[in-house]
Amino acid sequence: MQVQLETLSGLERRMSIALPLAAIDAQVAERLKRVARTAKIQGFRPGKAPAKIVEANYGAQVREEVLGEQVQQSFYKAAVEQKLRVAGYPRFEPAEGDAENFKFAAAFEVYPEITIGELAGKEIEKPNTEVTDAEIDKTVDILRKQRTRFNRVERAAADGDRVIIDFKGTIDGVAFEGGSSENFPFMLGQGQMLPEFEAGIIGAAEGETKTVAVNFPADYHGKDVAGKTASFDITVKNVAAAELPEVNEEFAKLLGIADGDVAKMRAEIRKNVEREVKRRLSAQVKENVMQALIDVTPIDLPKALVELEVGRLMDQARKDLEQRGMQLKDMPLPADLFTQQAERRVALGLILAEVVEANKLEAKPEQVKALVEEFAESYEQPQDVIDWYYAEAGRLEGPTSMVLEDNVVEFVLGRANVIQKDVSFETLMGNNA
The missing domain is CATH 1.10.3120.10 (Trigger factor, C-terminal domain)
Structure with a gap:
């Protein structure tokens, strides 16, 4: 095996390798003998076909397999001998051979030499x-809020309440996509809806219907309504007050104590x-x-x-x-x-x-x-x-x-x-x- 290594640029290398055709031919012949023992060729019993017939049927495939294996094996053997650390996969390219050698080239990269910089002044x-x-208290409060109960109340809606509403929105009298919903729940005072929308609901009781004008901001995510004014007909179907659990024995048991x-x-x-x-x-x-x-x-x-x-x-x-x-x-x-x-x-x-x-x-x-x-x-x-x-x-x-x-x-x-x-x-x- 003849090997020639050249540096292309930076980490890129190119290795040219020549393999003796005689050795490849010998391997092909040996493998064809093994194939002949079990080859199924029409007109012949398994293992009885003449060598020339076996070669005619399987020779090209076997030679391709042998060449593929030799290309891989010879490249990695040469890389070890040259003490190269190959990064990634090489790209194999055929090269013009001669009467005695099969030649190919491999383009690849090597791992860089690394020198860790000075850390003393970093x-x-x-x-x-x-x-x-205080942090534990805050965490307890979060756990309480996660277990909030909502109790229906017969009063006007206020910040902190959960409301369930039906609403239908129009712009210049025309309904728009995403502007209507039924049995829509949300919490007042948490910024889930536009401020004007929420303000129109605060003070309304269960069963009450109101019409609210809402100005969509110019940078609103819905481009079709951004910068426009919509009219919403809103019916309040339920008002529920939030009740946080007390920090007591029952609450501790809920948390697995x-x-x-x-x-x-x-x-x-x-x-x-x-x-x-x-x-x-x-x-x-x-x-x-x-x-x-x-x-x-x-x-x-x-x-x-x-x-x-x-x-x-x-x-x-x-x-x-x-x-x-x-x-x-x-x-x-x-x-x-x-x-x-x-x-x-x-x-x-x-x-x-x-x-x-x-x-x-x-x-x-x-x-x-x-x-x-x-x-x-x-x-x-x-x-x-x-x-x-x-x-x-x-x-x-x-x-x-x-x-x-x-x-x-x-x-x-x-x-x-x-x-x-x-x-x-x-x-x-x-x-x-």
Whole structure:
């Protein structure tokens, strides 16, 4: 086998390989002998057809198979001998051979050489959030609101009430799409409807009908009605006042505290809130560390790896959208939408692999076990969750990857300039608390 390697540009390489035809012919002949033992050819019993007849029927197919195998095997053997780390899949191209050799070329990319940049002067923000009794109180209030009861009342509707209405809207006397509904429920005072619409209902009692003029904003999402004035005939069919459950034994039992102990309930809520705060803080600091590594480590990305990642992201997005009921047959997803994300993921994958290998940050079994046990804490039967993870080795891939990332985070934080920053509970939780 003759091999010639050339650098095209950056990470791109081209390898020209010549394989002796005599060796290929010998392999073809040997395989045809094996085929002849079972070949079914009209007019001959299996295994009794003459060699020339077998070659006439199967020769081209067998030669194509042998050449395909030899191209693959010889390329990867040459890559190993040349100490090349091939990124993605090579593109094989035929080349003009001669009487003694079969020749082909392979165009491919190699993995970049990575040198992690200096971290000592890099500032990395590390957020901190304290969970106080006030945060537990807010969480309890959220849990109460999620269990709100609505009781019918015989009075005029007010902010905070749930109303059920029929309405029909017209613009210049003509009904418009989406402007009518029956038995439509919503909460007053929460901005679910336009302010003028809600204002027209406040003060109306069950059974009352009103006509309300509503001005749609110029930037309203419905282009057909944006900037126009509509007239709505509204009939109030039900007014119900919200009643939040008391924080008592019954409420504690609703949240899974068997004996109804409110103190135990608050302790369990604190535990869950602190777990979620820890998760979000870890995610933020991990994101900051990953960005710092990208910032200090310039890297050439193999196009082949980026294209593969774009394909994976597109498939994932397509599946997500289809699960939501969207039909994508006539709506292709542009690859450009995913390129930037794909480049970042490929860069991080290469950088993290280098950091882990260079600094021996491999995930230890006890670290993986500790993380799995932490996962299991939020379930009613933690041991069942732990047993599930350890029932098959493949199930530990996720926790193992997370431990590797955590090891990298600790490594980087130990070398960078860490800036502690207090973050409010509301900000951390996305104002959903």
